[in-house]
Amino acid sequence: MSAISNHQFAAMMRPLGPFEKAPDLAVAVSGGADSMALALLAHAWARQQGGAITALTVDHGLRQAAVTEARQVRAWLLEHGIAHRTLRWRGAKPDSGIQAAARKARYDLLGQWCRRQGVLHLLTAHHRDDQAETLLLRLQHGSGIEGLAGMPVVRALPHVRLLRPLLGQSRTVLTAILEARGQPWLEDPSNQEERFARVRVRRFLAKGSSRTSNTAQLLELAGEAATVRRQLRGALADLAARTVRLYPAGFCLFDPALCLGQNQALLAPLLADILGCIGGGIHRPRRDRVGRLCQDLMQNKLAGGRTLAGSRILPGPDGLLICREAGRLPGAVKVGTVKSGRWDRFEWILSGKVQAQLSVGALGQDGWRQIRGRARYMPPAPVRPGLPALRYGDQVLAVPHLNLAPNDLVPNWPHKIRFTTWFSPSRPLQPDAMMLV
Numbered sequence: 169m170s171a172i173s174n175h176q177f178a179a180m181m182r183p184l185g186p187f188e189k190a191p192d193l194a195v196a197v198s199g200g201a202d203s204m205a206l207a208l209l210a211h212a213w214a215r216q217q218g219g220a221i222t223a224l225t226v227d228h229g230l231r232q233a234a235v236t237e238a239r240q241v242r243a244w245l246l247e248h249g250i251a252h253r254t255l256r257w258r259g260a261k262p263d264s265g266i267q268a269a270a271r272k273a274r275y276d277l278l279g280q281w282c283r284r285q286g287v288l289h290l291l292t293a294h295h296r297d298d299q300a301e302t303l304l305l306r307l308q309h310g311s312g313i314e315g316l317a318g319m320p321v322v323r324a325l326p327h328v329r330l331l332r333p334l335l336g337q338s339r340t341v342l343t344a345i346l347e348a349r350g351q352p353w354l355e356d357p358s359n360q361e362e363r364f365a366r367v368r369v370r371r372f373l374a375k376g377s378s379r380t381s382n383t384a385q386l387l388e389l390a391g392e393a394a395t396v397r398r399q400l401r402g403a404l405a406d407l408a409a410r411t412v413r414l415y416p417a418g419f420c421l422f423d424p425a426l427c428l429g430q431n432q433a434l435l436a437p438l439l440a441d442i443l444g445c446i447g448g449g450i451h452r453p454r455r456d457r458v459g460r461l462c463q464d465l466m467q468n469k470l471a472g473g474r475t476l477a478g479s480r481i482l483p484g485p486d487g488l489l490i491c492r493e494a495g496r497l498p499g500a501v502k503v504g505t506v507k508s509g510r511w512d513r514f515e516w517i518l519s520g521k522v523q524a525q526l527s528v529g530a531l532g533q534d535g536w537r538q539i540r541g542r543a544r545y546m547p548p549a550p551v552r553p554g555l556p557a558l559r560y561g562d563q564v565l566a567v568p569h570l571n572l573a574p575n576d577l578v579p580n581w582p583h584k585i586r587f588t589t590w591f592s593p594s595r596p597l598q599p600d601a602m603m604l605v
Contacts, residue, residue, distance in 0.1 A: 171341065171345040172337065178216070180334070187217070190217060192220060192288070193290075195207050195291045196225075196291070196292045197224065198225065199225065199238075199240065199353060200353055201343045201346055202334070204346055205343070206334060208248065208346075209333075222251045225241050226257065227256045228257045228270045228273065238254045240354065255277040255281055256277075275325065275450075278328075283327035283515075284508075290328045290331065291332075293332075293342070296337060296338050303389065314400065321333070404438055407426065407431060407434050411425075412438075416569065416590065418492060418551070418555075418593075419548070420489075420490050421487055421488070424465060424487060425487070432466075435465075436459055439462060442479075443478075444477065446492060447493070448492065452595070453476055461476055470488075478492065479491065491550050494554055498512055501528050503523075507519070509528065512554070513591060513592060515592045516528055517588045517589075518587055520584050528559075530555070531555045531556070531557040532557075535567075542575065544572065544573055545571045546570075555570065556568070566587040
């Protein structure tokens with residue numbers, strides 16, 4: 169199997185632009201054969217353009233060997249003149265759903281690093297075998313047409329453009345790149361654990377002579393579904409522009425009246441997009457649950473409201489108010505000496521002298537009672553408990569989305585530090601044709 173040349177890789181990168189004159193790229197590198205091959209190819213391409221790459225390795229803190237592996241990856245890459253950073257997932261880990269949680273943490277860490285460094289493009293080494301595995305997994309879970317379109321080559325994340333230039337290449341081709349250059353790579357032991365669904369799917373696709381035809385048939389299905397998805401995304405963009413008002417405080421007003429008649433088939437996917445954005449999840453809600461919500465909506469059975477996918481859906485005179493479900497909010501995070509971070513669906517920044525007693529978390533009903541007389545902007549009542557607030561101990565100091573009047577108890581507070589937040593959901597409401605947030 170012949171390896172990919174630098175010229176061929178340049179052809180793969182060309183349709184993923186535009187790129188700046190001297191592109192600065194981040195490349196996710198675990199140390200496996202796929203990501204190591206991508207790092208070498210991207211390094212050569214960026215240098216030809218007068219730019220550079222930084223390789224990012226995420227240590228999830230789940231295996232003791234991960235620290236040593238990250239150091240080995242760094243040593244290998246430095247031999248090629250490639251800058252390297254290790255990003256660590258700190259804090260408690262969930263008892264279940266560890267792969268999904270690790271994936272979310274990985275993309276959060278990568279995206280936040282890119283934002284801090286001003287890097288616009290993040291490359292990952294997903295290839296055609298990964299695509300086939302993803303499609304088979306989605307088929308098993310009953311995904312709709314959008315899921316069956318597979319992973320897109322370009323995807324907009326909250327802070328960076330995610331690029332997958334190798335999506336049309338096989339794992340064998342990528343391994344050949346390293347073998348041709350005498351470059352070692354790491355083998356992830358989790359790739360052999362049958363308890364993970366992706367490992368079982370990978371072994372099924374690799375069985376005997378059916379391997380090539382299995383993958384080819386799945387990729388053909390993905391191509392057809394991707395064509396339909398592009399058409400659907402355009403229609404949803406048009407409909408969302410006419411029916412959704414999205415607010416910086418992380419809620420929206422949705423008028424479903426235009427989603428009836430000839431647009432009725434678009435109601436469920438549009439609602440799924442909205443709930444994914446407002447609810448803070450990384451995946452769209454299940455189709456059957458969104459379908460039941462749509463039925464209740466069309467039959468006027470939402471009088472008491474609903475909760476779904478971390479969102480609260482409440483009927484009103486002008487349509488639906490959709491906001492964060494207060495009971496699903498994460499706990500407060502201690503600021504310590506850090507001046508920026510993420511809480512729930514919001515990014516935050518502190519400027520000035522930061523004190524260790526500060527924390528960022530939900531305003532809550534108790535916090536609202538503290539500051540309600542000072543709020544100069546009044547969002548709907550169900551929205552208020554989920555707003556990000558800065559506290560000193562139990563005292564609420566700032567809630568940017570309420571534009572609080574000065575507090576006589578801490579008259580010098582505004583001059584000491586400034587607390588800024590902005591809505592940055594994991595799933596922005598952004599059909600391919602238009603960005604809404």
